[in-house]
Amino acid sequence: MKATTRRSFILALLVGIGLAFLLPIRRSQAQTSADAPWITGAIFDSQNQPVEGAKISLIEGEQTLAEGLSQADGRYSLPVPNQIPATLTLHIERAHFGGVSIEVPAEEMQNLRIGEAIVIADTILERHISPAFWIATSIFILVLALIATGFLHNTLAALVGVVVLYLVSYLGHPFYKELYIFDFARSLLYIDWNVIFLIMGMMIVIAVVEHSGIFQWLAFFAYRTSGGRMWLLLPILMLITGIASAFLDNVTTMLLMTPITVQIAISTGINPLALLIPEVMASNVIGVSTLVGTPTNILIGSYGDISFNDFLQNLTPGVLMAFVGLVVYCALIYRKDLAVARSASDDLMKKLAERGQITDPENLKKAGWVGAGMLLMFIFGEQIHLLPAVTALIGATALMVWIRPNIEKMIEAVDWTTLVFFISLFIVVGAIQEVGLISIIAGLIGRLVGSSLMLAMLSVTWIGAILSMVIANIPFTAAMLPVVGFLTATVPGAESKALFFCLSVGSAMGGNGSLIGASANMVTAGIAEGAGYPISYTYFLKKGLPALLITVGLANIWLLIRFL
Amino acid sequence: MSGIVCAIRGGPASQPTIEKAITVAAENEIPLFFLYVINLQFLTRTSISRTNALVEELHEMGEFILSAAQAQAQARGVSAEGVIRDGQVLDEIIQLCQEVEADYVVLGQPKNQKDQNVFTHERLSAFGQRIEQESGAKVVLAEGKSE
Numbered sequence: 001m002k003a004t005t006r007r008s009f010i011l012a013l014l015v016g017i018g019l020a021f022l023l024p025i026r027r028s029q030a031q032t033s034a035d036a037p038w039i040t041g042a043i044f045d046s047q048n049q050p051v052e053g054a055k056i057s058l059i060e061g062e063q064t065l066a067e068g069l070s071q072a073d074g075r076y077s078l079p080v081p082n083q084i085p086a087t088l089t090l091h092i093e094r095a096h097f098g099g100v101s102i103e104v105p106a107e108e109m110q111n112l113r114i115g116e117a118i119v120i121a122d123t124i125l126e127r128h129i130s131p132a133f134w135i136a137t138s139i140f141i142l143v144l145a146l147i148a149t150g151f152l153h154n155t156l157a158a159l160v161g162v163v164v165l166y167l168v169s170y171l172g173h174p175f176y177k178e179l180y181i182f183d184f185a186r187s188l189l190y191i192d193w194n195v196i197f198l199i200m201g202m203m204i205v206i207a208v209v210e211h212s213g214i215f216q217w218l219a220f221f222a223y224r225t226s227g228g229r230m231w232l233l234l235p236i237l238m239l240i241t242g243i244a245s246a247f248l249d250n251v252t253t254m255l256l257m258t259p260i261t262v263q264i265a266i267s268t269g270i271n272p273l274a275l276l277i278p279e280v281m282a283s284n285v286i287g288v289s290t291l292v293g294t295p296t297n298i299l300i301g302s303y304g305d306i307s308f309n310d311f312l313q314n315l316t317p318g319v320l321m322a323f324v325g326l327v328v329y330c331a332l333i334y335r336k337d338l339a340v341a342r343s344a345s346d347d348l349m350k351k352l353a354e355r356g357q358i359t360d361p362e363n364l365k366k367a368g369w370v371g372a373g374m375l376l377m378f379i380f381g382e383q384i385h386l387l388p389a390v391t392a393l394i395g396a397t398a399l400m401v402w403i404r405p406n407i408e409k410m411i412e413a414v415d416w417t418t419l420v421f422f423i424s425l426f427i428v429v430g431a432i433q434e435v436g437l438i439s440i441i442a443g444l445i446g447r448l449v450g451s452s453l454m455l456a457m458l459s460v461t462w463i464g465a466i467l468s469m470v471i472a473n474i475p476f477t478a479a480m481l482p483v484v485g486f487l488t489a490t491v492p493g494a495e496s497k498a499l500f501f502c503l504s505v506g507s508a509m510g511g512n513g514s515l516i517g518a519s520a521n522m523v524t525a526g527i528a529e530g531a532g533y534p535i536s537y538t539y540f541l542k543k544g545l546p547a548l549l550i551t552v553g554l555a556n557i558w559l560l561i562r563f564l
Numbered sequence: 565m566s567g568i569v570c571a572i573r574g575g576p577a578s579q580p581t582i583e584k585a586i587t588v589a590a591e592n593e594i595p596l597f598f599l600y601v602i603n604l605q606f607l608t609r610t611s612i613s614r615t616n617a618l619v620e621e622l623h624e625m626g627e628f629i630l631s632a633a634q635a636q637a638q639a640r641g642v643s644a645e646g647v648i649r650d651g652q653v654l655d656e657i658i659q660l661c662q663e664v665e666a667d668y669v670v671l672g673q674p675k676n677q678k679d680q681n682v683f684t685h686e687r688l689s690a691f692g693q694r695i696e697q698e699s700g701a702k703v704v705l706a707e708g709k710s711e
Contacts, residue, residue: 153608210617255618259625266574266632351631355624413616526606527618531625532575 036082037112039104041120042074043092047443047486050074051125053186054094060085070094084113090120095180096132096435097125127436130178132168136431139164140479143428147472148516154472155417158424162187165431182434190430191423194302194389199422200414201392202292205374206252207413208367208399213359215244215256220356223264230270230338234278235327237261241279242286242323246293247371250283250520258527260355267344267352272533274337277543278330280524281512285326285551288508289319291378291388295422296477296507301388303481304488304500308378308388314501318558322509322551329550333543363403370399422474429478438479442486453493454564457502458556460484464506465552469513469545477507498563505555513548515540567595569660569701570670571653574600574629581672582633584706588668589642596644598633599660600626601653623648654691661699669695673705 039058043051054070058078065088070076080088088109093099100123108118139161146157165181172179218240226233237257244253257279265272287293291301291308300306331338344352358364374395381391400410432438445463449456460480467476484503488494511518515525515537521544525535570585572578582598589596602622604615630646637644649656661669673688692703 150608207617211620252617256621259621262574262625263628266628347635348632351628355628522606523618526604527622527625529606530573530602530622531629532573532578 036079037115038077038079038117039088039090039112039120040075040077040117041090041123043070043076043094043123043125044074045097045439046124046126047439047446047490049439049486049489051094051097054092054097054125057091057093059089059091060087080112084109088112092123092125094125095182096128096130098128100125127439129436131176132179132181133435133437135168135179136165136181136435137437140428140432140437143425144471144475147475148470153417155421155424158421158428158475161428162424165428181431186434187427187430190433191426192299192302194387195298195426196419196422197389198292198298198302198392199295200419201389201394201396202249203414203418204396204410205367205371205392205399206248207410208363208403208405209248209371210252210256211360212364212367213357214364215253216260216356217358218244219257219260219264220352223352223356228268228341228343230268230274230341231331233264234275234331234334234338237275238278238282238323238327238330242282245283245287245520246290247375249292250280250287250294250518251523253283254280254520254524255527258524259531262528262531262533263352263355264344266531267348268341270341271337272528272531273535273539274334276524276528276533277535277540278326278334280518280520281326281330281544281547281551282323283520284511284518285322285509286319288504288555289316292392294504294508295474297504298388299474299477299481300500300504303485304497306497306500307382309382310497311501311504312379314559314562315504315555318505318555318562321554321558325550325554326547329547333546366402367399370395370402373398425475425478429475432479433482438482439486442483445483446487446490449487449491451492453491453498454560456487456491456494457498457559457563460487460499460502461506461552461556461559464503465510465513465548468507468510469517469548472516473507473511473518477503480507493563496563498559501559501563502556505552505559509551509555510548512544512551513541514544517544566667567597567664568592568668568670569597569599569657569664569666571599571601571657572629572633574632578633578672581670581706582636584704585670586637586640586642586644588670588704589637589644590640592667594667595664596637596642597647597660597664597666598630598637598644599647599649599657600630601656602626602648602650603653604650619650654694658695658698661695661701666699666701668704669699669701670704670706673707 043054045051050073052070052072052074056068056070056076056078057064058066058080065081066078068076068078088104090102090104091099092102102120102123104118111118143157143161146152146160147154152160166184168179169181169183219237222233222236222240226236241253241257258276261275261279262272265275288297289312291297291306291311297311301311374391377386377391377394378388400407445459449459464480480503484499487499488497511521515521515535521540525540528535568585568589570581572582585596602619604618607615626648627646630648634644634646647660649660657669660666671688671692695701695703
């Protein structure tokens with residue numbers, strides 16, 4: 001291409017792009033002026049929740065004069081043409097809702113003519129149950145089933161769900177309008193990036209800590225402190241595991257505690273399950289006390305705008321009550337197993353001592369300082385509206401700058417599979433929100449509890465606990481959040497966010513009820529089986545169900561005392 | 565080279581297998597190889613893929629379990645080596661058999677279907693045939709222990 005031709009082509013392209021931007025503005029200017037009156041209003045669903053993304057068209061006869069979309073708070077504003085026609089109609093439509101047409105009242109038309117803005121009364125859109133509703137609901141159930149049965153890896157199951165949602169929306173919609181669920185852009189709005197970045201930041205910090213040998217040292221320290229007395233070793237190990245779980249994720253804690261615990265148990269001649277089951281239960285219980293202790297708390301904290309301090313203040317006493325109950329229960333059910341303990345032989349003691357060493361003291365010290373700084377930022381950061389995700393990223397980056405690890409290894413340490421799982425899950429849960437399933441469930445629970453906060457608290461806690469036994473608690477919690485958000489807005493007294501804390505207790509402590517109730521249970525069982533001590537579903541259920549009743553019951557009593 | 569390969573997991577269910585392997589090794593006066601296989605299959609039920617730390621921990625635990633079995637063999641005058649591998653149990657047994665040109669493979673046999681064992685009777689039988697075909701080692705079954 002010659003230089004002059006190329007210049008002409010670029011000029012034409014630029015003019016074309018400029019015109020493309022200018023034309024709509026010119027058209028708009030031809031119809032309305034800057035001081036044109038506005039029509040404003042708000043759109044809500046039948047549960048008084050704002051409806052975002054509704055398309056509002058201002059119509060005169062067959063002609064559309066202006067269009068706009070409702071915002072997150074349900075509000076909309078439309079400019080009115082300078083030439084006010086005799087009648088105006090607002091047409092409001094949104095996918096998964098029935099459409100509404102509103103004629104602007106005569107007196108309001110008069111106000112428009114004298115240049116005054118008018119406010120249309122709040123519009124209520126009724127949900128419309130379309131085939132898309134059933135498809136999105138089926139996909140959600142399918143994903144839960146795939147996860148529960150282990151037929152597909154959790155992440156793959158959630159990804160399959162996302163892809164099917166898009167396929168139905170994009171391929172089905174052109175042929176049958178009612179198959180539309182949401183588009184790509186809309187689906188991304190459901191992803192909670194605060195959660196994703198918080199988890200990612202914590203993973204980097206954990207990656208440094210997990211190679212330091214701190215868990216092995218702590219477990220051996222517990223053994224030495226107890227002097228081989230199992231009645232003392234059991235609560236110490238449970239406490240260590242629990243406290244670690246409050247600041248790191250439960251899975252990492254159990255992944256590091258289980259092998260050394262198995263070795264201590266074998267060395268002392270007891271069944272390792274007598275220590276492992278109490279440990280994993282303590283991990284599930286005490287992890288509830290902080291924002292970063294469980295993935296479910298991270299979800300709840302972000303959605304409900306609940307700070308690190310809020311979790312500590314509102315949950316710690318209840319968690320301590322539950323923990324004491326759990327220790328007593330575990331000491332009772334495993335008393336015979338623990339009674340047969342013997343002193344470890346010199347050989348095995350030597351091996352245990354070798355294992356119980358801090359392997360990377362330098363980095364552990366640095367991680368300790370950074371961890372302390374992060375803790376302070378989690379606690380005091382809310383004064384300056386510092387999001388936990390930002391704190392986690394600052395901590396992770398500071399640690400990496402300080403210890404200068406192999407950056408590729410550190411990035412590898414981020415469990416991308418888990419992050420993709422969360423992102424996919426947000427989209428799948430977003431789909432059932434979009435089509436109205438969550439709204440229907442919220443309405444049913446709302447009718448069940450009426451205006452009783454106590455009934456609402458009991459329902460959320462125990463429904464959460466029981467369902468977390470049978471379905472993975474992360475998708476369950478993600479799906480329950482909008483329901484709890486609705487109840488918080490409608491049940492008198494629930495503005496204290498009591499119901500979010502109930503969900504936290506139910507979904508996390510409910511994981512103690514069954515082997516599949518929490519990922520930490522599955523990891524513990526997998527490692528224990530590798531050591532020749534399998535944990536069957538029935539075994540876990542027998543030990544776990546009473547533990548669930550005790551711990552959830554005690555924590556629930558605390559929450560009722562605190563919030564009623 | 566020749567020897568006996570015995571895959572173990574630790575725990576009471578592995579005891580009869582360990583005992584049998586030591587007995588066969590003592591009778592034939594050939595080296596004994598205890599094999600511990602790290603298998604992360606259980607992680608498919610979770611969303612975890614970050615396995616470095618876990619593999620390290622399982623290696624440590626495997627060494628501990630192997631050293632207990634080795635001590636047991638030593639107490640009966642049999643020298644035993646511990647081998648740790650990552651992968652599928654069945655494939656790793658065959659692999660080790662081929663490497664050490666094993667004469668025997670000692671496998672745990674479940675006494676009843678309730679026994680917690682890697683193999684069911686049917687799988688054990690099929691697997692035994694596969695080992696004999698692929699490695700030439702003779703399969704010896706150790707009676708499982710009722711729990």
